[in-house]
Amino acid sequence: MHIVIAGASGLIGTHLSATLREAGHDVTTLVRREPTSAAEIRWDPAARRLDPAALAGADAVVNLSGAGIGDRPWTRRRIDELMTSRLAATGTLTAAMATLDDPPRTFISQSASGYYGDSGSAQLRENASPGSGVLSRICVEWEAAAHRAPAGVRVVTPRTGVVLSPAGGALGRLLPLLRLGVGGPLGHGRQYWPWITLPDVAAAFMFLADSGLHGPVNVCAPESADVNALVGALASALHRPAFFRVPSPALRLVLGQLADELILPSQRMEPAALEAAGFQWQHPSLAQAAAWVAGKH
Template identity: 80%
Template sequence: MHIVISGASGLIGTPLSASLRQAGHEVVTLVRRKPASPAEIQWDPEAHRLDPAALAGADAVINLSGAGIGDRPWTSSRIRELLSSRLRATGTLVEAMGKLENPPRTFISQSGADFYGDSGSAQLREDASPGSGILARICVEWEAAAHEAPAGVRVVTTRSGIVLSRSGGSMGRLLPLLRLGVGGPLGNGRQYWPWITLPDICAVFEFLARSDIHGPVNVCAPQEADVNSLIGALASALHRPAFFRVPAPALRLVMGKMANELLLSGKRMEPAVLEAAGFQWQHPSLTQAAAWVAAR
């Protein structure tokens, strides 16, 4: 397949591009800087600039673009940037598709588990209603922008859980603490966190590009876990204790509204569409995932 990826330099995009190329696919990445190779094409989503020819002949476009959710404090201007960066990138891709006589067959656009807001212990399949909160609103508008793709384009919106990696992302801050034996659960630890390993989320994107699935897809492992279980499994795999629980008031004091939505909210998400389609996880259990994360 010929696949175009935006946001290819991020936590998911970098290994995804590599794994797709290893699988024999032709991968072109959209970059904001001057292209360094024929496999790169320059674009400017802030200015809605993308030559439609960049998407011509593509079997699938994978959209991972968007400002980092937890990179900076959530000031009013930062919240606007989180939303606008996603809408501009998605809108730029959709507009370019609309100018092609034969647009790409598939558009896979990233969303997030935060679509469901803080849902407690309710079981969440893809037909569940959106929740409330800043991130839920961002995800709702982000998905709506993707569905503006031209008629005939198969649109998939991936509601991804926390990506377990060996470095970077949320694990980039947590793992060093756990390795030192000074990490621990966040808040009461009973909030559900949908999770998936980095190799598995890369495999999910290739699986979706090959499939005929459309609409929202919950991207997480089949084994659910709350924060206590997740932190405990990682600490055990690292052969370290995890006694240092961080109280919710302390998180709110340091992180403000970010703490409630990023760390203290829970989503008991089920990957119903992937399971029904027969997707096979490399790390379906928390024990397997933690062992992979802990390996060097």
């Protein structure tokens, strides 16, 4: 397949690009800088600029573009940037598709587990209602923008959980502390985090590009875990203690609204659509995932 990826420079995009190429697919990436190879095409989503020819002949377009959710404090200006960067990128892609006589067959546009807000211990399949927080609102509008793709384009909106990787990602700040034996659970630790390893995220996106699935798809592992279990499994795999719990008030003091939107909410997601379609995980259990993150491949 010929696949165009927007937002390929991040953790997921970098690994997905490599995985697709290793599988024999032709990958083109959209970049904001001057291209350095024939496999790169420049675009400017903030200015809504993209030559539609960049998408001509593509079998699938994967949209991972958007400002980083957790890399800066959530000021009002930053929240606006999180929303506008996603809507601008998605709108630029769908507008370019609309000008083509033969648009790509598939549009995979990233969403997030944050769609569900703070849902406690309720099992969340793809038909569950959205939450009420800022991140929920961003995801709702992000998904709606993707569905403005031209008629005939199969639209998939993967609601991706916490990505586990030894290289960082969602654990970028916690993992080094766990390796030193000075890490621990965040908040009370009973909140569910829908987790998935980086290789399984890439495999899931590749699966979605060639499957018949459409609409929202929960992208997480089949084994659910709360933060206590997740941090405990990682610490055990690293042969380190995990005694140093960070209480919720401290998280709110340091991170502000970001703590209540990203770290303390509970989302017990179930990958119902992926399971029904026959997707196979490389790391379906938390023990397998923790061992992989710890380097015990």
